[in-house]
Structures are given as structure tokens and as C-alpha cells.
Amino acid sequence: MNSLVNQIVTGVVESLVKELLGKSHGKTASKRKKRATRTATATTSRTKSRSATARSARPARKQVSKRRTAASRSRQRSK
Numbered sequence: 001m002n003s004l005v006n007q008i009v010t011g012v013v014e015s016l017v018k019e020l021l022g023k024s025h026g027k028t029a030s031k032r033k034k035r036a037t038r039t040a041t042a043t044t045s046r047t048k049s050r051s052a053t054a055r056s057a058r059p060a061r062k063q064v065s066k067r068r069t070a071a072s073r074s075r076q077r078s079k
Contacts, residue, residue: 068076
């Protein structure tokens with residue numbers, strides 16, 4: 001009985017130590033890969049066809065100014 005418990009405990013401890021040590025020996029996060037280069041003709045034909053369909057879908061919206069009023073700036077300053 002004692003040997004069985006001892007076996008189970010040592011097995012759990014060994015697997016835990018193995019897992020911890022396995023993750024901490026110089027592994028770094030995956031690095032970004034460079035994009036594959038394409039020929040100029042393939043790139044221009046792709047952008048032309050894509051931009052033409054996007055433009056016909058909906059017109060561009062006017063930019064809305066996000067500037068704060070004098071009152072809201074003074075309120076922010078007092079906080």
C-alpha cells in the first residue's frame with residue numbers, strides 16, 4: 001500500500017517537473033514571417049479589381065470633427 005502511494009506521488013511529481021522544465025529552456029514566442037513577394041503585375045491587378053468593387057458599394061463619408069468645446073476642456077482640466 002505504501003509503495004503504491006509512493007509510486008503515484010513520484011509519478012505526479014516527475015511529470016510536473018518535466019512539464020515545468022520543458023517550457024522554460026529558451027523557447028521564445030513565434031516570430032513574424034516575412035510576406036511572400038509578388039510580381040508587380042499581380043499586385044496592381046489585385047488592387048484595381050478590389051478597389052473598384054469597394055468604391056461602387058458605398059461612397060466615402062465626410063470626416064466629422066472631434067474637437068472639444070471650451071466648456072468640455074475646462075471640465076476635463078478641473079478633474
